[in-house]
Amino acid sequence: MTDATPSHPTLVNPHDRAVALLTVAQLREREHAAQAALPAHTLMARAGAAAAHFLREQILHAPSAASARPVWFAAGPGNNGGDALVAAAALKRAGIDCEVCMPVEVKPDDARWALAEARAAGVPITRTPPASFDGYGWLVDGLFGIGLARALDGEFGGLAERLSARTRASGHVLALDVPSGLDSDTGNVVGGGPAVRASHTVSFIAAKPGLYTGAGRDYAGVVSVAPIGIETQGIETPGIETPVAFQSPGIALLNSTALFGPSMPARDFATHKGSFGTLAVIGGDTGMCGAPVLAARAALLAGAGKVNVGFLGNDAPPYDAPHPELMLHHAAKLSLDAMSAVAAGCGMGGSASARQLVERILRLDAAVLLDADALNLVARDDALAAHVSEHARTRGAPCVLTPHPLEAARLLGTDTAEVQRDRLASARALASHYEAVVVLKGSGTVIAAPDGRLAINPTGNAALATGGTGDVLGGLIGALLAQRLPPFEAALAGVYLHGLAADALVAQGDGPAGLAAGELAPMVRRLINRIFYPAKD
Incomplete structure (x- = not known):
């Protein structure tokens, strides 16, 4: 892992916080600026570490039988798959059994680095999913992130449907950044195809509008935000009530009592x-x-x-x-x-x-x-x-x-x-x-x-x-x-x-x-x- 990866990544619960909701274009702008100022692979390392931290916390507080089950990751061919591979490597090093299914080998440079990290950590990597998920604890959707432009189909569409079925049956499906197949700007399913219905989502850098409107709330489940060290309005000081204002044109905020509470009339x-x-x-x-x-x-x-x-x-x-x-x-x-x-x-x-x-x-x-x-x-x-x-x-x-x-x-x-x-x-x-x-x-x-x-x-x-x-x-x-x-x-x-x-x-x-x-x-x-x-x- 890169030295820039925090040992205890921050996860923000957006509940009653007026967090910024960033579009893909706004996220890309901040991501590119951060990448130019940080060592290679830093953002992916931080994202994977945040996902692993979330899973460790969930497993730690699970009943003993559930905590003993391995974590199963679905890794797509892009950077979302790289985030999944980093998270799997971190869990493996922490002594938690895990397995990655990677139907198509990852392609971007950052994701190739993450694949090497997972292999070095001894993470089992297969090309085909198991016939049943009954033997696994958490299932992790790392198929596609905010860059998806067409409907999921083929083996990826089939995985999305299987993950969604698991959520409906028992929960414990984590989406990395955004549920695969969901448009993070609009909350619509991309291209009218299938999408992963997750029980939980860890959203990297900032929360996204599509996680909270349209079909997004049904697909995203409970949302946590991992800022991964990139400042965005409303989440730069996690855990502390930050003064909130609509200071940045074009950036939506999540509605919260912080936005209207000061206007409520006094009742003297x-x-x-x-x-x-x-x-x-x-x-x-x-x-x-x-x-x-x-x-x-x-x-x-x-x-x-x-x-x-x-x-x-x-x-x-x-x-x-x-x-x-x-x-x-x-x-x-x-x-x-x-x-x-x-x-x-x-x-x-x-x-x-x-x-x-x-x-x-x-x-x-x-x-x-x-x-x-x-x-x-x-x-x-x-x-x-x-x-x-x-x-x-x-x-x-x-x-x-x-x-x-x-x-x-x-x-x-x-x-x-x-x-x-x-x-x-x-x-x-x-x-x-x-x-x-x-x-x-x-x-x-x-x-x-x-x-x-x-x-x-x-x-x-x-x-x-x-x-x-x-x-x-x-x-x-x-x-x-x-x-x-x-x-x-x-x-x-x-x-x-x-x-x-x-x-x-x-x-x-x-x-x-x-x-x-x-x-x-x-x-x-x-x-x-x-x-x-x-x-x-």
Whole structure:
């Protein structure tokens, strides 16, 4: 091993840390700069050492029967295979049995050096995988990294499918840098082929956007970051809460309480309901009155001082029995000029009166969130779209738009597949075109600001795949806007807490199957108070 290899490599847990999420181009830039300044093979030596350290820690804490099983590595023909070979050599030298399957011999110079290291350490290297993995402990995916440009096929595609089957059966599959077959920029599977579904991923240099959005969360599993001595924003001081800012244009961050916590309002003894704003939730055409009620209840429990509901339909309830604190009106009779913030669109429908109401809302001197039907109205009406952009210029703060992928496609004049092909680019395009803060919902929700700031949200799970959860999110963000959080921070906070509530409910057994949208808001209230307003001794 090179002398530059640390004896105890650093592994960063990105949980609730606003780590940088670097694209392939950004990673290559840093990698090339580091290689020019370091001795040959240093980065590969460090990457392999970090992977070996991760595996040693897992084996050390495993039951004795599991810890005695050898580690099996799948090594591809490129530098990802070299990382696997270095890790195998390190484990072998540490007295841990391991074996490498290398269907095609590695080609790059660094990887050839790693192959010599593995052979010198006495690592058994075969060309064909075993008929069964039952005799092995951890399986390691070192087939392909961030440079893969085409779908996995042949023997590599077969290995990806076998590794994925092992993850589904018992876990204990580690991907090196990125699961083979996954696009680390977008979170999509490369070329529509197979990809490795790992239980864990050790990501080298920095975390990647594709590990947290699209299909990435399903394929990457639990992510750790091995900086391997290359500084990147947000992870250069592991274990220490680093001041975080969106200082580097084009670099996304992982959403975290560090990004929005300082904007949460103080709750001093002398505050009153006016201190926390007045929100209007507008929507609920005939037959759809439940949507704004869900949003309004969420807003109330998220700390808004006063919450009004304006219904368009003729079947609106006179009051909300579970929460009589909500003030219910017909939308036409609601004094919108008195509102601190307005959240419009849930169950609103597409009538002419709905369109007129959205135009009126966009002329207000208030914070505005548009969701659901309000977004569809904007998508098909150029005049309304212009009002969205004008709101940012005239009021000095952008609107918040919260589309799911189909709504985003309508707003961009494209289709859902194109939106999902690159979720970060789609969110950026929406934010730029409408001069708005955009919340592109989905697995790994993307939050984009018109000034270029970008974040991916790490919280949430399949429990949110049920009707009404989007209405709850709109109410949460609306409540935070009413409490005078800046639009981008309100969006970050609402999305993060919405997902964290689902995570907490699943952890206590109330999901993912069968979780109702209305169950989220009480948990959000508990989390807000636990995280931001803990009881003082």
